[in-house]
Amino acid sequence: MLEELEVRDLGPIHHALLSPAPGMTAITGETGAGKSMLLNAIGLISGAPAQTARIAPGQEAAWAQGVFAVNADSPAAHILEDAGMELEDGQLFLARSVPEQGRSRSLVNGHTMPRTLLADVSAQLVTIHGQSDQMRMAAPARQRDFLDRYAGDGVELDAYRLAWERLQELDKRLTQLSEQQVGALQQADYLRQSIARIDQVAPRAGEDAELKEHRDRIEHAAQIGEGVTGALAALDASQLAADVDVDAPSVAALLDQAIQSLQAVGVNDLFDDPIQRLRSMSADLSDLVFGLAQQIDGEGESGDLDKLNARIHDIEELKERWGPTIEDVLAWREQAGYDLEDMDASPEKVQALRGEREEAHALALEAAQTLSSKRQEAGKRLSAQVSEELNALAMSGAALSVQVAARADSRLDAHGVDDVSFLFTPFPGSPQLPMGSSASGGELSRLMLAMELVAAEAKGSPAGKSQAKAKKGSNAASAASHPTELGERVTFIFDEVDAGVGGKTAVELGKRLALLAQSAQVIVVTHLAQVASWADRQFVVVKESGSGATNTSVEEVSEAKREQEIARMLAGSESDTSLQHARELLESSRL
Incomplete structure (x- = not known):
């Protein structure tokens, strides 16, 4: 207000x-x-x-x-x-x-x-x-809204709008799926090829680090062998092949010699502590020598360096495409499997969605027809009542005709299935003309x-x-x-x-x-x-x-001032007679 x-x-x-x-x-x-x-x-x-x-x-x-x-x-x-x-x-x-x-x-x-x-x-x-302002009522949308307000069809209108929104949602989803069909097929092919490639290589978590370490050992085998041999020759020459010429005594031999020398003293266990310490050193040395000897044995099984490099190349290729780590590649492959299952089921999904859409369209059409029936009934009443009012407003013979026509093809829009139009007859004998251009x-x-x-x-x-x-x-x-x-x-x-x-x-x-x-x-x-x-x-x-x-x-x-204004409007003056008429008019103008 x-x-x-x-x-x-x-x-x-x-x-x-x-x-x-x-x-x-x-x-x-x-x-x-x-x-x-x-x-x-x-x-x-x-x-x-x-x-x-x-x-x-x-x-x-x-x-x-x-x-x-x-x-x-x-x-x-x-x-x-x-x-x-x-x-x-x-x-x-x-x-x-x-x-x-x-x-x-x-x-x-x-x-x-x-x-x-x-x-x-x-x-x-x-x-x-x-x-000028009421020319807006010439718009069909305004006329439809007025008819709905008169008809009081809020319940039917809300029911239709819900059905229409559901239909629009399904149409949108169906369009998206349909547009994605070609792309989905291409994506499915890509996923299948990618999964096949990863499965062909079949990498293990952490395998790339192991392979590179192994390759480093092979590539430096001679240098490693020379170093280990020298160390063993100094520590324990007995671990080397018989044809290895060692001139100086080894550490292990010297430790044994020291232990034997102290044991030969034999005076009241005088050197028990040094002897125990030398034995402990000898035991630690034996463990160290055993480990180094294992290195010499392993270098004899260096394997095929070409095959090793080929394996590393395959794994690096996987990491470049789906990595950056082996763990990322394995995770991508797992997710790709799930995605491929969904894509393989997409035709069934499209078919199911089309079924939902047909059902939603039937419900929307039913709601639209219910709304249309109420509009048509209201349109008849509105036409008769407005025409009656026009007669009382000095427009005898004038009439309003509210036309509610359901589309022949049952085409739906956001407002139903109807085309609503208000046709006005301003005087008897005049043809029905669109409202806004006829009066x-x-x-x-x-x-x-x-x-x-x-x-x-x-x-x-x-x-x-x-x-x-x-x-x-x-x-x-x-x-x-x-x-x-x-x-x-x-x-x-x-x-x-x-x-x-x-x-x-x-x-x-x-x-x-x-x-x-x-x-x-x-x-x-x-x-x-x-x-x-x-x-x-x-x-x-x-x-x-x-x-x-x-x-x-x-x-x-x-x-008094209002009486004077009413008198002026009645007679153009404020005479006693016109003022009396004004008072009488004001008194009678009451519901």
Whole structure:
């Protein structure tokens, strides 16, 4: 609900501040006073294109701001939340500045935002029915959305959307799998060849290090043999081949000689300790000599160096492709085996997925047909009820025909299987023409009013209940009772709704605007007293000239001042007779 509208330097309005009523607000004034600028201001905060020509002469920029009461769980609040913002004490501030030079600036709760976000938020709060704005209803999507709102088919619509989302998900998965078929076959061939190559080499963990060590030993066999032989000759010449010529005595022989020499002393075990130590040294030496002798024996089994290098080359090749280590190669081979099993099963998966897709399509089509049936029934009711309302709004013979046609090929889209179109007959004998291209601005405004009234009645709102009583001929007056949760109220703005209307029809038009105002906030720009008299609150736009400049002021009128304004609208003067008529009109304009 729009709580406050403030405008600066827009057209002839240098400053204006309005607080519309929760119910119906009338904006009146003489022709050319600047009433349209207030609508332009609402258009600006609704994301309409900026027009620098509407900036007040001599000013650098025009500015408009709307303050809305919004509930935390409303669609507008959710849009803000997605954009990273929150409401401020249940209020939403939408502002727009239009400089003489440069781009306009859009603000939401004080934060600069793209104009598209401003438009998205305001679309949840304000519906403008003016000569240009309501051309949006010519769009099939808008017509379908209106029909759904009237039909109250939320349950069927949600069921279809779930089925549609499931179908879309399966279509996406199936497309991905189908597109991957060629690539998958190539990948499977690659995996098979790679696994075969690894299995052919059959490496062991750590084998590469062992092979390189072995190769080093073979390549340095002569050097190793010469060194070991020399060491053995010095330590224990008995371990060498008999043909090895050793001139000097070995360490082992010298140790034995030392032990024997000390044992030969035989004086009271005098050298037992040195003897034991020499024996220990001899034992350690024997172990060392045995190990070195093993080295000499191993060098005699050097193996085939070519085969060894070939093995090392094969393993290095595996490491370069799937490594960098043997352990990485073995891990890759294990995972490749699992992946290959999955790929081998992919044709079956595709077939199974196609079966799921067919089942999901059947369910979505069934849900779409259920939704279509409800839309078709609602379309018939909407056509009849709107046509009845149009007759009461001085459009005798005018009719709305809501066409809901299920596509012959049962082609589904995100909204079902239907093509929805609103066809309008503005006068008897006229062909049915697409809505938006078949009526004047005033006729479209009254058509939209009729549609909104019927929609309000359909959802069991206070407006609908009051309207139903009025249709039954009930003349009982009742005070307008507005819902307590005013933040939920959508704001409807009507311009030119009274074009070509007068007399009793004007009274009926005002009454129907007041009926709609029981479930929504209604702001109407009007030049008819019979319409303005039904408003809960009235603002007068007055053009003042002086000092070579024209300025427009906006003032709320009540009691005596309102009677004077209504009298002016009735007779162009404030005579006693016109004031008496104004009082009578205000008194009779009550639901």
